[in-house]
Amino acid sequence: MKHILVVEDDSKLRGMLVDYLTQHAFRATAAKDSHQLRQILASDPADLVIVDLNLGHEDGLEIVRALSTRSDAPIIIISGDRLDEADKVVGLELGASDYITKPFGLREFVARIRAALRVKPASPDKSDRRTYAFGDWTLNVKRRRLHSDSLGEVKLTAAEFNLLVAFLRSPRQVLSREQLLSASRVHNEEVFDRSIDVLILRLRRKLEVDQSNPKLIVTERGAGYIFDTDVAVDNRVPTRLD
Secondary structure (H helix, E strand, C coil): CCEEEEECCCHHHHHHHHHHHHHCCCEEEEECCHHHHHHHHHHCCCCEEEEECEECCEEHHHHHHHHHHHCCCCEEEEECCCCCHHHHHHHHHCCCCEEEECCCCHHHHHHHHHHHHHCCCCCCCCCCCCEEEECCEEEECCCCEEEECCCEEECCCHHHHHHHHHHHHCCCCEECHHHHHHHHCCCCCHHHCCHHHHHHHHHHHHHCCCCCCCCCEEEECCCEEEECCCCEEECCCCHHHC
């Protein structure tokens, strides 16, 4: 039974969502803020997390940001007043896989949860000790650490990590958006038809010296993207990342 964690400060809505999820074969728990969220996750990992953006004294986007760097569990944002496209893009850029606006139907709510769970990113093989090196960058797959000689360690969300690994496994090869969607396990419903473009933008911000003139992740118009640099692969764990 999948564990769904609902982060919502409205006690009435929180209880309604937990009850409805329980009726539909999910194990649901709830938290009113980030403190309770951390307490639950410390002993009971979630398969998917629902986060309301408006939590009174807290910004739900900060919770999304923190969760996406520590877990592969899909995150679904719910919001009643941040309805503009720009708000949805920010949520996606921070690592959410879906964005639902209030009011919403409970049947659609459950359908979106099931869809997100179907495309949950696969965790990397714990026995995979490969390290990829390109330019002054090093990615340790097992430890999920991206390191630069000049910038130090750079945090990646689960989707960014999966997308970067897909590029590093096929350097100097054109990868279609469909291939990248499959590799990164990004939710691909109509509302997120630009998910790969958003992820590419996020990776460029972290990797490229000049985002307006990218040298690593290059667009091949009408075809997809290419990781345009040599990549070295090492099965040893580099001591500088210890």
